[in-house]
Amino acid sequence: MLGRRGALRFLAVPPYVWLGLFFVLPLVLIIAISFRPETGPIDFDDPWSLSLVQYQRVWDTPAYLRLLGISVLMALGIAGMATLLAYPVAYFLAFRARERAPFYLILLLIPFATSYLLRVMAWRLMLGGEGAINSFLQFVGLTSAPLDLLLYSRAAVMITLVYVWIPFAALPIYAAMQRIDRGHQEAAADLGAGPWSRFWRITVPLSLPGALAAFFMVFIPTVGEYVTPSLVGGTEGFMYGNLVQDFFGGAANWALGSALSVIMLVVTLVFVVVALRLVDVRRVAT
């Protein structure tokens, strides 16, 4: 008969093995590969050698570092905008929607359940030269020729990604606001605080962990984006992720691509560590 203690082995070991094999091991492998000197696809039968040549190459190529900086800034901007736009929506759901809140929340989440590529496509159709915005502007007579600036730009990538992430960003903010004790608001009101003062001094500080969680839940997937830029960004909207993808696809330079990936991983982890120092995650994760 299998006792409780004996069962633990069957509960704890399989997750460790599965995630060890397909999560930890690949990350260890890519770090190891980033120290190989090859400049094309790698034959793993060749002996392993240790070299910093890939990192040297990244360091010597200002374009790579610049692209990394641009991508981080874009992701920070996108995460910031999505969080700011989601905040009043979450506020409405938490404090004004009352018993209809679940219904309003579902309405907000339906677009998020729609295919990601479909939503990106929607913006390509909206922004394109023959797209909805241009043909609408011409239809109502505001412009006579299509405006070129809309699609295939950094702005197009940012608009599309903010659009994609707004509903998701509202979730942790809403969760944090739900946990705010309404007694605080009433006590502050009794003591003479006006609505704005209550908002800035009670609601904002207490919902900040949720807002920061939202920010990073958008930032992390966005900083490594390559699919959206390749669809709406054109050459100007090219991101660091596109560079990595290129080295594993057409340009086939695996060791350099690995070094670029490791750098991106380290940058992301640095931001996450900073975030964890700012927020007590256990209060956010429900």
Added chain:
Amino acid sequence: MTGVGVGRTRVPLRATYVGMLFLLYFPIALLFLFSFSENTVLNFPLRGFTLDWYREVFEDASLIEAARNSVVVGFAAATLATLIGFAVSVAVVRFRFRGRAGLVGLAGLPLIVPFIVLGVSLFLLFIFVDIPRSLATIAIGHSVVAVPFATLILLARMIGLDPNLEDAAMDLGATYPTTLRRVVVPLMGPSILSAWLTCFIVSFDEVAIALFLAGGDPTFPIFLYGQLRFAQRLPVLIAMAVLLMIGTVTLTLIAFRLGRRRA
């Protein structure tokens, strides 16, 4: 809010919410309209209502095949991730052991690794160990990124579960595996289903990792991504995506309802 003596600002919050909904639904609604239009470019005014694109969906074998592949991958990934999430939740909530904190951390960690990094890492791993890329390798990749979602949902439910129920079952002579199967799993039923559906949706929609791990058979998002270059194919693809959207939205609503019921 009881609102006793609590004045409000005049910020139009409801209008902000309604405006946001409009902004979120408008592009999707436009695609929806487009899928019934005879034009292959989206031009105003829209003219010519047609169901041809939807008919073409069902005549396009490769399109149907790709959607079927996505279902297979989603099924496998969701099942694996839910099993792992369940094992992690029970182990972490009911046992004290070395590596307990490490286990929760490991199960949450895939959430903070950018998908492209995980995608290329697994791509290299499968080449390194000589496993040909296929639907199975996509399912493995998706199972990893879905584990944090399954774990978060199941952990929350497991924490709320009364441990006395398990003790009672074991006092009455049930082995621990039987207790899990006959007591814990039924009690967690809605959450397990909610976790599974969430993981399925995560996998069904995922393209950034899948692009690196696909062999010859594409999933639907991969197929879509590859075909988007051809403008004249667009209406058929959108028609298919609209059909699949109805499926995933339904699943999301079910998962959402199940998730709320536990409260």
